[in-house]
Amino acid sequence: MKSIILTAGARLLVALLLIFSVFMLLRGHNVPGGGFIGGLIGAVGFVVYAIACGTSEAREALRLPPEKIAMVGLGIALFSGFMAFVMADDPFTGQWLFLGATETDKGLPLSSVLVFDIGVYLVVMGSILALVFALEEEV
Amino acid sequence: MAAAQDPSIPSSPGQALAGWVSVLVASAFFVGFWQALGPVGQGEVLRWSWEWVPSLGISLSFLIDGLSLTFALLISGIGALVMLYSTKYLAGHKNFARFFLYLTLFMMAMLGLVLSDNLLSLFVFWELTSITSYLLIGFSHTSADSRRSALQALLVTGGGGLALLAGIVLIGWVAGTYEMSEIRAQGDLIREHGLYLTIFVLFLLGAFTKSAQIPFHFWLPNAMAAPTPVSAYLHSATMVKAGIYLLARMHPTLAETDVWLWTLTVAGASTAVFASFMAVKQTDLKQILAYTTLMALGTLTLFLAADTGYAITAAMTFLIVHSLYKAALFMIAGAIDHSTGTREIDRLGGLAKAMPITTAAAALAALSMAGFPPFLGFIGKELKYYGALAVQSEPVLVAGAILLANALMLVAAGLVAFRPFWRGTHATPVEPHEAPWQLLAGPVILAVLGALFGINSDLIATPLVIPGVNAISSGELEPAELKLWAGINLPLILSVITISLGIVMLMVHRRMRALLEGMEARLPSFDRGWDKFLDGMKATAAWQTRVLQSGVMRQYLYIIFATLLIAVGGTMIWTGAFKGVPEVSGLQVKHWVVVLLIIAGTALTTITNSRITAIAGLGAVGIGVALIFIIYSAPDVAITQLLVETLVVVLFAVAALRLPTLKPEDGFPNRKLDALIATAIGAVVAAILITVTTGPINRRLTEYFEQSSWIDAYGRNIVNVILVDFRALDTFGEIAVVAVAGIAAWAILKGPKEDAK
Numbered sequence: 043m044k045s046i047i048l049t050a051g052a053r054l055l056v057a058l059l060l061i062f063s064v065f066m067l068l069r070g071h072n073v074p075g076g077g078f079i080g081g082l083i084g085a086v087g088f089v090v091y092a093i094a095c096g097t098s099e100a101r102e103a104l105r106l107p108p109e110k111i112a113m114v115g116l117g118i119a120l121f122s123g124f125m126a127f128v129m130a131d132d133p134f135t136g137q138w139l140f141l142g143a144t145e146t147d148k149g150l151p152l153s154s155v156l157v158f159d160i161g162v163y164l165v166v167m168g169s170i171l172a173l174v175f176a177l178e179e180e181v
Numbered sequence: 182m183a184a185a186q187d188p189s190i191p192s193s194p195g196q197a198l199a200g201w202v203s204v205l206v207a208s209a210f211f212v213g214f215w216q217a218l219g220p221v222g223q224g225e226v227l228r229w230s231w232e233w234v235p236s237l238g239i240s241l242s243f244l245i246d247g248l249s250l251t252f253a254l255l256i257s258g259i260g261a262l263v264m265l266y267s268t269k270y271l272a273g274h275k276n277f278a279r280f281f282l283y284l285t286l287f288m289m290a291m292l293g294l295v296l297s298d299n300l301l302s303l304f305v306f307w308e309l310t311s312i313t314s315y316l317l318i319g320f321s322h323t324s325a326d327s328r329r330s331a332l333q334a335l336l337v338t339g340g341g342g343l344a345l346l347a348g349i350v351l352i353g354w355v356a357g358t359y360e361m362s363e364i365r366a367q368g369d370l371i372r373e374h375g376l377y378l379t380i381f382v383l384f385l386l387g388a389f390t391k392s393a394q395i396p397f398h399f400w401l402p403n404a405m406a407a408p409t410p411v412s413a414y415l416h417s418a419t420m421v422k423a424g425i426y427l428l429a430r431m432h433p434t435l436a437e438t439d440v441w442l443w444t445l446t447v448a449g450a451s452t453a454v455f456a457s458f459m460a461v462k463q464t465d466l467k468q469i470l471a472y473t474t475l476m477a478l479g480t481l482t483l484f485l486a487a488d489t490g491y492a493i494t495a496a497m498t499f500l501i502v503h504s505l506y507k508a509a510l511f512m513i514a515g516a517i518d519h520s521t522g523t524r525e526i527d528r529l530g531g532l533a534k535a536m537p538i539t540t541a542a543a544a545l546a547a548l549s550m551a552g553f554p555p556f557l558g559f560i561g562k563e564l565k566y567y568g569a570l571a572v573q574s575e576p577v578l579v580a581g582a583i584l585l586a587n588a589l590m591l592v593a594a595g596l597v598a599f600r601p602f603w604r605g606t607h608a609t610p611v612e613p614h615e616a617p618w619q620l621l622a623g624p625v626i627l628a629v630l631g632a633l634f635g636i637n638s639d640l641i642a643t644p645l646v647i648p649g650v651n652a653i654s655s656g657e658l659e660p661a662e663l664k665l666w667a668g669i670n671l672p673l674i675l676s677v678i679t680i681s682l683g684i685v686m687l688m689v690h691r692r693m694r695a696l697l698e699g700m701e702a703r704l705p706s707f708d709r710g711w712d713k714f715l716d717g718m719k720a721t722a723a724w725q726t727r728v729l730q731s732g733v734m735r736q737y738l739y740i741i742f743a744t745l746l747i748a749v750g751g752t753m754i755w756t757g758a759f760k761g762v763p764e765v766s767g768l769q770v771k772h773w774v775v776v777l778l779i780i781a782g783t784a785l786t787t788i789t790n791s792r793i794t795a796i797a798g799l800g801a802v803g804i805g806v807a808l809i810f811i812i813y814s815a816p817d818v819a820i821t822q823l824l825v826e827t828l829v830v831v832l833f834a835v836a837a838l839r840l841p842t843l844k845p846e847d848g849f850p851n852r853k854l855d856a857l858i859a860t861a862i863g864a865v866v867a868a869i870l871i872t873v874t875t876g877p878i879n880r881r882l883t884e885y886f887e888q889s890s891w892i893d894a895y896g897r898n899i900v901n902v903i904l905v906d907f908r909a910l911d912t913f914g915e916i917a918v919v920a921v922a923g924i925a926a927w928a929i930l931k932g933p934k935e936d937a938k
Contacts, residue, residue: 071901075898076900078904079824083824089831115920116916155894166919169922173923174831
């Protein structure tokens with residue numbers, strides 16, 4: 043069942059949802075958002091795409107198999123936990139770097155916590171898509 | 182029957198290396214322990230300790246006193262001889278190297294067990310001996326019999342191990358430490374504690390299963406399915422004595438009570454007498470020896486029951502005597518098997534001419550076993566009578582049991598070491614020939630030691646027996662003297678009676694065997710009982726699987742929700758936690774809209790006959806809940822809820838495409854029951870939430886996170902900061918679960934299809 047309107051709409055929607063998901067991921071530390079919500083939004087985007095255009099096209103658009111994305115995410119999250127070893131802290135202690143910080147402005151904050159959140163994002167998105175794609179292909 | 186390997190096949194260089202390295206390792210241990218003889222003989226106790234898991238009070242501490250040194254020397258010494266023996270016995274076997282790996286691992290585990298001073302590390306080694314002996318008994322893994330015996334031994338000793346662990350935890354709790362040297366000092370405290378009986382029973386279960394006391398004895402004769410070197414090592418000198426070691430080690434802590442005295446006396450005496458009758462009934466050399474091992478274990482238990490110097494000295498001496506002659510005789514049985522191709526005593530005879538050295542070694546070992554002077558066995562037997570006559574329980578009965586068992590031992594010794602070599606000649610499957618030197622070294626050395634220690638008993642008395650008795654009794658008992666001639670007294674007279682009785686029984690052995698076989702047929706068989714027990718376990722498992730794991734989704738949901746209902750709802754009613762609904766005020770129009778949306782969604786879900794509509798109804802409920810989160814300003818939770826709701830609806834819709842519509846008339850007669858359970862669950866959850874919100878809330882954590890979120894973690898969204906920073910490890914666990922769940926679902930949906938291609 044392919045509808046041109048749905049297909050065309052989905053393409054636009056997917057792009058928007060994906061950008062929005064990354065936006066939610068990055069702002070999560072200070073305002074509502076974060077890796078979990080971002081991952082869900084990203085997954086919804088691809089699910090919509092899969093319904094409109096079929097799972098094979100959605101898989102192509104995703105490029106990597108979703109279960110691999112989940113595993114990579116888990117690896118990134120674990121890696122962020124071990125970043126603390128560099129500073130001889132306990133595992134999963136947040137490490138921060140304020141790029142270009144001055145006395146009044148803290149500059150661009152980069153942290154191992156963000157890396158961890160990116161891992162969460164990938165795990166959530168990958169796991170849900172692995173399940174949804176498999177289910178849709180089954181039916 | 183594990184046949185010996187063909188000796189004509191030479192072992193490969195790699196194999197030979199594996200064998201000789203093991204022999205060297207065992208010998209090195211023996212030499213090392215030899216160094217400790219001097220200090221221990223002078224009453225010193227050597228102790229080393231390293232922390233292992235300090236937070237749980239587990240340390241790797243090792244202690245060498247008379248008791249552990251005796252065991253360590255026997256384990257490493259006999260180990261070296263058995264390994265030497267195995268290099269020839271198993272030469273050319275395709276799993277030769279594996280055998281030596283198992284055997285060496287077993288030896289290490291056993292040494293760890295007897296040297297540990299920490300109860301928890303003792304337990305770890307205890308379990309390691311169970312596992313390695315499982316591998317060794319089941320070494321001929323292509324034979325079903327062998328596998329069954331291995332599993333039986335593992336389950337019986339492993340089950341006892343669990344009991345032991347429980348006992349160890351309790352004793353650690355009572356004494357406040359797991360270090361045995363500290364626990365020993367608190368013997369009185371433990372004996373008077375309310376948990377003493379529980380601890381005693383749990384320790385006894387561990388020791389009795391390991392040392393095969395009635396009613397746990399049946400696994401030991403079955404374990405003869407193992408290759409003969411394994412039987413010689415595990416089932417004579419070492420593993421089965423681990424239980425005895427435990428009883429001896431815990432003697433200062435748990436003994437000196439009536440329940441200890443009587444339980445051990447009854448179990449030990451009945452095992453000894455029962456096993457000696459069973460021994461003379463057997464026709465297979467290894468089976469005879471297996472039952473005489475049971476007899477020895479029973480005797481040792483019997484003497485550890487008592488609390489007199491004679492009894493403990495008898496136990497220590499007999500421990501050494503038995504290990505020497507039993508390992509020798511087992512190896513001789515293997516050598517006979519190797520040289521003639523059979524172990525049936527009725528098919529063996531007149532081997533003395535073809536196997537003179539084996540014959541001599543067998544004769545020496547058997548004379549010690551039968552308790553003839555001047556062998557160490559005689560001293561052991563004399564001490565047993567001294568010990569028996571001095572016990573606090575029933576000296577006459579104990580001495581009688583010992584006398585009967587000893588006389589039957591003499592019969593067994595005659596069967597093993599006299600019949601096959603002297604009486605008559607029989608055609609054997611292989612032309613008899615003398616065994617190679619590797620097979621002879623062990624029996625000869627051990628048999629000669631039995632004679633040497635008898636003639637000069639000071640060789641073992643000062644360095645081993647006396648320190649051993651001191652270790653078992655915490656130095657409170659006077660060790661008895663080891664001597665061959667103590668004048669004409671009651672023990673000597675009993676010895677003479679024993680020997681005469683034994684010789685008479687040996688002469689009428691065949692008739693006795695027929696009689697015993699008739700009797701045994703009428704007794705209940707523990708081995709068959711074990712099978713019934715296992716079948717019962719399997720049937721129970723199958724039954725509960727059928728009931729609980731029906732494979733029908735609807736029934737799973739019933740079971741889960743009904744359990745939740747009973748467990749949570751029942752607890753709330755029982756404890757009176759639910760205090761009623763408090764008054765609600767300040768509800769606005771927006772609240773009522775949300776409530777109406779949720780009620781409408783629920784109603785739609787329950788009455789519709791279309792799955793899609795039902796799912797949409799559920800989605801409406803979910804969105805209502807999300808709205809509540811928004812009203813009470815929890816945007817993160819609300820967004821998550823909305824997204825999850827969306828995905829769930831999509832997933833359900835995809836799955837529902839394949840399913841039939843819901844028609845009440847075809848196949849859902851339980852809707853009323855469904856409604857009842859659903860309503861009850863809803864009520865219970867609502868009651869929990871109301872109870873939680875009416876109670877006082879501890880805001881300590883909330884305040885902490887509010888304060889430190891920005892300062893410590895540079896974030897203002899507390900929910901997210903907790904997730905990715907304060908509780909990052911928890912989150913990592915959660916996303917791991919998410920990933921595994923996703924992959925598992927993917928595998929279930931995809932897996933079989935891939936296979937079919």
